[in-house]
Amino acid sequence: MSRIKKSCAPRYARWLQSTNNITQQFLAIGGRQDFVSLAGGLPASELYPIELMREAMDRALTRWGSHALEYGPVEGFPALRDAIARRMSRMTGRRFAVGNILITTGAMQGLDLMGKVLLDPGDLVVAQFPTYLGALDAWRARQPVYEKLTWDLDRPGFDEALRRAKFAYAVPNYSNPTGVLVPTPARQLLLEKVVEAGTLLVEDDPYLPLQLDGAPGPSMLAIDSAMGEQAPYRGSVVYLGTLSKSVVPGLRVGWLVADPELVQTLAVAKQSSDISSSMLTHALALEFVDSTFEEQHAPKVVAVYRERRNALLHAAEEYLSDWFEWDVPPGGMFVWMRARDGTGAPVINTNDLYAYAVDEKVAFVPSSVFDFEGRLTTAMRVNFSRSSPEVIAEGVRRLRRAVERYLTSNSRVPPSLSRASF
Numbered sequence: 001m002s003r004i005k006k007s008c009a010p011r012y013a014r015w016l017q018s019t020n021n022i023t024q025q026f027l028a029i030g031g032r033q034d035f036v037s038l039a040g041g042l043p044a045s046e047l048y049p050i051e052l053m054r055e056a057m058d059r060a061l062t063r064w065g066s067h068a069l070e071y072g073p074v075e076g077f078p079a080l081r082d083a084i085a086r087r088m089s090r091m092t093g094r095r096f097a098v099g100n101i102l103i104t105t106g107a108m109q110g111l112d113l114m115g116k117v118l119l120d121p122g123d124l125v126v127a128q129f130p131t132y133l134g135a136l137d138a139w140r141a142r143q144p145v146y147e148k149l150t151w152d153l154d155r156p157g158f159d160e161a162l163r164r165a166k167f168a169y170a171v172p173n174y175s176n177p178t179g180v181l182v183p184t185p186a187r188q189l190l191l192e193k194v195v196e197a198g199t200l201l202v203e204d205d206p207y208l209p210l211q212l213d214g215a216p217g218p219s220m221l222a223i224d225s226a227m228g229e230q231a232p233y234r235g236s237v238v239y240l241g242t243l244s245k246s247v248v249p250g251l252r253v254g255w256l257v258a259d260p261e262l263v264q265t266l267a268v269a270k271q272s273s274d275i276s277s278s279m280l281t282h283a284l285a286l287e288f289v290d291s292t293f294e295e296q297h298a299p300k301v302v303a304v305y306r307e308r309r310n311a312l313l314h315a316a317e318e319y320l321s322d323w324f325e326w327d328v329p330p331g332g333m334f335v336w337m338r339a340r341d342g343t344g345a346p347v348i349n350t351n352d353l354y355a356y357a358v359d360e361k362v363a364f365v366p367s368s369v370f371d372f373e374g375r376l377t378t379a380m381r382v383n384f385s386r387s388s389p390e391v392i393a394e395g396v397r398r399l400r401r402a403v404e405r406y407l408t409s410n411s412r413v414p415p416s417l418s419r420a421s422f
């Protein structure tokens with residue numbers, strides 16, 4: 001019997017209509033030699049400890065043998081969980097138990113799992129605004145609705161929103177995209193309100209190691225821990241940590257700290273995603289976590305990033321300050337540039353500017369992708385960690401040419417340039 005092959009068009013799930021491929025676009029641009037990418041959030045790869053990694057892998061295999069090559073416990077490699085519990089205890093001054101710790105495939109998986117176990121369609125998330133694009137991506141399939149967390153915490157309606165929210169989400173240290181460092185009193189007040197509302201706070205803290213101008217305030221987990229008793233922690237904060245910025249992002253090792261019951265529920269959700277993370281990378285990560293590597297490495301990274309941030313600010317002052325303004329970020333990887341007002345309205349729409357920038361072979365991230373409604377079109381996120389000061393300066397010069405062409409073309413995107421969809 002001959003079988004006629006029919007073409008099969010997948011009938012995709014509805015939530016995909018509200019998604020975008022912006023992250024893939026930026027990763028693709030980041031790999032092109034002719035482009036200056038000020039878009040992604042990538043570390044300086046020349047600082048990656050390749051030789052140490054090779055030696056650590058050797059030690060890990062000698063130490064753990066076949067244990068490192070098995071499927072493992074879904075909560076993570078036990079020795080790594082233990083090491084992270086000790087790290088979080090040192091960081092907060094409170095004893096965390098292994099049961100408080102879930103090792104994740106990057107902090108990103110922690111965001112994804114929180115969405116999986118807590119969000120039904122239409123549920124409310126109170127999210128720091130503008131919001132990390134990856135968090136919006138992680139929760140998109142769950143179809144939540146959002147309320148903005150803008151740190152004017154006493155505004156009418158905010159307490160009520162927290163009471164309705166499944167959780168609040170914040171990046172208090174050098175936020176992505178704005179680089180903002182949230183002051184300690186605002187952290188304390190938000191936490192009080194979260195506890196009062198009986199909801200959870202997801203504290204996403206990947207930029208903690210990137211302290212360019214002095215130390216940040218206490219983590220919200222530490223503030224909450226100070227209120228409670230001994231292990232296991234059963235508080236309102238769900239803390240997300242990662243090795244992506246302090247070691248390398250390619251390890252894909254992050255962790256989540258939470259009430260043990262929540263950790264177990266998240267583990268059930270994780271099991272259906274990946275059975276377990278790679279025990280080999282957990283064993284490798286342990287070699288770094290259980291050593292003084294991060295202590296020694298962080299000052300080198302910070303010195304390089306500080307120089308790059310200053311190079312970006314210097315070039316921006318010279319070439320972009322007629323049209324954009326910004327605050328100096330005290331840490332992290334990004335400068336958030338806001339379009340200046342013209343006669344009552346911002347002069348530049350960064351979604352449209354993006355087409356000119358790509359034509360000039362430079363990329364940034366338009367603000368609209370950090371807004372769950374896509375309406376914020378007056379700012380851009382500019383990265384300084386990835387490129388040398390010279391490349392950053394060249395990128396800023398290209399951006400200036402893009403702005404000039406955009407403005408002389410009457411601010412419209414001509415058909416000769418393709419308008420990206422965000």
Ligand SMILES: Cc1ncc(COP(=O)(O)O)c(C=O)c1O
Nearest residue numbers: 041106107108132176242244254
């Ligand atoms: C705020 C924020 N959360 C989470 C992540 C994801 O980190 P990871 O590489 O650990 O998945 C990032 C990545 O840059 C980030 O900026």
